Amino acid sequence: MPETESRTMHELKVVPPYFDRLADGTKPYEVRKDDRGFQRGDALHLREWQPATDTGGSRYTGRSLYATVGHVFRQGFGVDLGEYVVLGLVAVEVRSLGLAPGASS
Secondary structure, X not given: OOOOOOOOEEEEEEOHHHHHHHHOXXXXXXXXXXXXXXXXXXXXXXXXXXXXXXXXXXEEXXXXXXXXXXXXXXXXXXXXXXXXXXXXXXXXXXXXXXXXXXXXX
C-alpha cells in the first residue's frame, strides 16, 4: 500500500553548525527523535537556535529553513534506529528574519 502524504507542519530548533549545513545543502537530512510521528510530505520549519552561553541566554537567531520530508528512514540495511528517524529533506528554502521568501541574506 502506498504511503499517504500528509501536510503536517513541524517547527523544530536547529543549532548553528547543523543549520549552516542544512542551509548550504551539504546536509540534506535531519535526525530526530520520532516523538511526532513524522511522515513523508510533512513540512518542517527549522529555526536556528543559539543555546545559552556564559555571555548570554538561549535565543532564536532569526534564520529559518522550510523543507518538505521526502523520505522517513526508520530501519533497514540491518539498522534499527529505535526511537529516532532520519528525515530526507527536499525543497529546502532558506529565510532570514525581515527578508521576503526567496530573498538571500
